[in-house]
Amino acid sequence: MPSNRLSLSVGQAFVAPDRRNHRSSMSVRIPDEAGQFVAKGACAVISDTSSRNAIAKQAGDLSVRGFVADYFSTPDHWDVKTSATRVLRALNGWCYSQSTFVEGGSYVASLSAMVYRGRDAHLFHMGDTLVFRLRGAEFEQLSRDHITDLGGYRYPSRALGLDGSIDIDYMQLPLKQGDIFLFTTQAVRGTLMPSDYVGLIRQDASDLDAACERLAAAARERAQERGYGADQFCFQLVRIDQLPEAERDHPSRIYGDLPIPPELSPGERIDGLEVQEVLSRTAQSRVYRVRDTRTEREMVMKAPSPELSNRNAYLEHFLLQQWVVERVKSPFVARVMESSRPRRYLYYLMVYVEGMTLTEWALRHPQASLAQRLDIAMQLGKAIQALHHRDVLHQRVHPDNVLIDTHGQVVLTDFSACHMRDLDGHRRSRELARQTGLSEHSAPEYALDDNVGRRSDQYSLASTIYWLLTGELPYELSPDRLRSHTDLEQLTYRSARLFNPEISPQLDDTLRRALDPQRSLRFRRMSELLYALRQQEGRGKPRRRDPRRFLSEPANFWQGVAGILLLLLVLSWLLR
Template sequence: MHLGELRVSYGQAYLAQDRRSARSSMAVSCPKDSQLAIKGVAGIIADSTWRNAIAKQAGETCVKGFIADYYATPDNWDVKTSANRVLSALNSWLFAQSRTVTNGSYISSMSVLLLRGRQANLFHMGDTLVYRLRGAELQLLNREHTTYLGGYRYPSRAMGMDPSLDIDYLNFNVRQGDIFLFTTQAVKGTLMPSDFVQLISQYPEDLNQACDAILQQAMEKASKRGYSSYNFCFQLLRVDQIPHESSEGLGEAYSALPVPEELQAGDELDGYRVLEVISRSATSRVYRVHDPKTDRILVLKAPSPQIARKREFIAHFIMQQWVVERVSSPYVARVVDLSRPRRQLYYLMESVDGRTLEEWMQQNPDADIKVRVDLVEQLTKAVRALHRREILHQNLTPANILVDHQGVVKLVDFAACGVAKMNDLPPLLTLARRVGLTPYSAPEYRLGREPGERADQFSVAAIAYQLLTGHQPYEGQLEKLSSKVDFSRMEYLPAFQLNPELPIWMDVPLRKALQPNPELRYRRLSEFIYDLKKPAPTAVAPESNESNPLTFWKGLAGVLLLLLLLSLFY
């Protein structure tokens, strides 16, 4: 490393007497080059309860998931913002996963120490332990969150335990020579603070050897005290060198990147040559560009110059890149790594050679129903990839979906994307309204109700309805929706009435996914596409008074008139 950079050393030791009871995980991540100055060094420990059948998976998921996502956050985000958002998203995923397993849960205590520049940032959930050894003084830096149930001690406020996450946060200056000890509750009752100080001081040059010595003494004392099983985890992280004061602001420099001016075909930005202007909106600019360094055609997205001084809009633009980077799907356009340093605020995405779904529908009015359903299925896979990351799209329209020449769907616009349960971001409803509601937006947006995944389900079903019938559902009704009275008066027109070639059973999933009340829609988007593809033998046409109320009342009036005439003669 270069002189003046942050330099660290670390050591580890771990032992589970019974592999089936292994429940702890730990790691140190020390990136190279600019990432070291921007994101810093991460020291992490995670530990689940011994009564958890998948304790090891829970701990490893916390550690590996955090490292992967934290270092993928935008350079413009500071350490606290990046860590909070990653931890909140990871917690939501863990909580959701626990509902899918029958034996165990993805609950784990976790402590994360991020060293950047001359600062330390400690994030803590549950009952793992982080000490700082400065000279001969050992100090516990975090608080143990525990509770007692049935006479047993359990961690509280841990990862995956609750849909919302309560994070303890501590920020402090570091000194050269500071040593941080990461361990778990298993050490309680075996080693004293003085034991740690003595053993670490015996091996100042080799932290792995120091960890081994701590582990050995912990095992000996545990055996003497008759512990039938033990699970020890020790990690030492030492600050060998801290940066000079002048390098402290390097990370902040990225957050001050200027917004690009208006660009035209032929202009250049950081070496990328603009081929065409794809779109201009109130909040963003989208250009097709050529990268001469890699000879690739790419899409460059930048904030609109009009929002350059609006911090919340810039923050959301930065979040868009992070959101898309976290999603891996062949049906979602990928963010492309920069081939040169970025001097202005923008990000690059793959360029899709195709047309919008809106254009596809206009050019293929007689396409086979199976082809149309296949497009819906691909769109469903794209949206489900977002939902698996707790991301709502909120702006699904045929204009925001591309179909390439092989018939592959690509989701390309993420202007209204939001991450659920992130308190430091604008509410999802605010994001959606900021971009603008469409005829495909779920009714709850217009009624001011905070949306969930079923709002995206409504939009997918609305697009499917148009693909299969050539018309939008609730045509003209959604735009006028402003009250609960309007909501109750919404009338659904069966799809098979607009397209006689459409099987009656196919209308059943469309009707359900397009219910005005989100509680009446499918629980999962996968259920919708399953029903849309699989014929339902029990599905029948709705009663005549539902399918065509005017015909029903005309028929009823005719019968009454006939009875009246008969009564006059008899």
């Protein structure tokens, strides 16, 4: 492993005649992929149950396997506490619900999990499993024993699956090279003293498996001397062999400190990529259409502007763009590509989409039907929804950042303002959007320095849809020109039906709500907006009234009956 990365060693030992009947489970996972190891770290977990039934054994195994699998499946930009806490609460809810369907047992287990990331360790603890730290000659218990005495028996409390909601002990610890962490179970209580642990581990700390075997043998011997069973002991050791350099384990640094590419022109090459066309030159970035000379694939290269060499804050975000977007899997979002060669410069690659921007499409297709335009709107909404599912805000939804390929499929591009919703809070997201530039489709909160979030992207999407359907903007005053909250009073919604009579009142009301100047009054979720748009399929055409539906409505039914009776009365009067 590179010298600037965290390095761990592990050892384990069980004491059990039959491992299949052992009530304890433990595991350590150190990811092989460098990017995942930097983003998520490594973890060590131990679980123990107090019951002697098969269900108890399953609870221990499932809790360990479930935590390890689910923790490393959480979004990479979530911090350790957020990821582990959400996983443990989900596991707790599942175990608690499963216990209601079984008899003679329950899915209840004590669990301790420690995540090692960067220069810190994060401990999550429930129940009575034991976690110790050996630093030099100091041996300290880090976990708390949550135990309840009932009728002379001791049971774990605040354990996984014991209740529908759970309190999780959390502790963040700075690491030192040489720290050794011991994970074991409550069964070892009364066997070894702190001095025994220190002596047996230090006897030969280079082989942690052997150290665990020494601990297990000594605990078993001590238990037998005192006349109780020693078939449920387990020991797990984790040693910190090397710490990363300070502040280097950050997702924006996964790709290293590479130089910015120089200004490129068609025909020039860089890392085996030949520039075919300059697509964009801005103060912040350069975008090129390139061809890989080895694979003949055409791609889009985005690189920072050469003038930004000293703007480290922007460069960190530039690296973060690829790190974020490559985790979004959607046919409606531009896909990040890997180069066939190692990179010597700072840039990232995306799939080249042959097509036109939404602005160009609207100019070339003025006679497109309302249904066609709404289909584009739905695809664009799905693209933004895919970003939101990964807690990413796009923040630059605009017709010029939407491509329509030759098959009529929407592809969302330009991630220069994209930001992870939970990484640095609202302020960083808003500042980034303002730095890259606001547009007439930006939500009012960006101009007014208010909190931003998913509903801000919802506003930009609705504004783009409004423009696509009408060719106009929903407000006479562009939101990016707001200067104070009093200016919000000037934002009076202009009905879309004024510019396009084919738009139904229901669709107009949907757009009106998504475009509300007050963020809290918009749709709560993007899915609600998409559902409302989906209900408008076939719109623009007057719908025939179904006579069966007419008669099924009570008021209409009795009105019809009254009319018939009136007609019969008139006929009887005329026939006299």
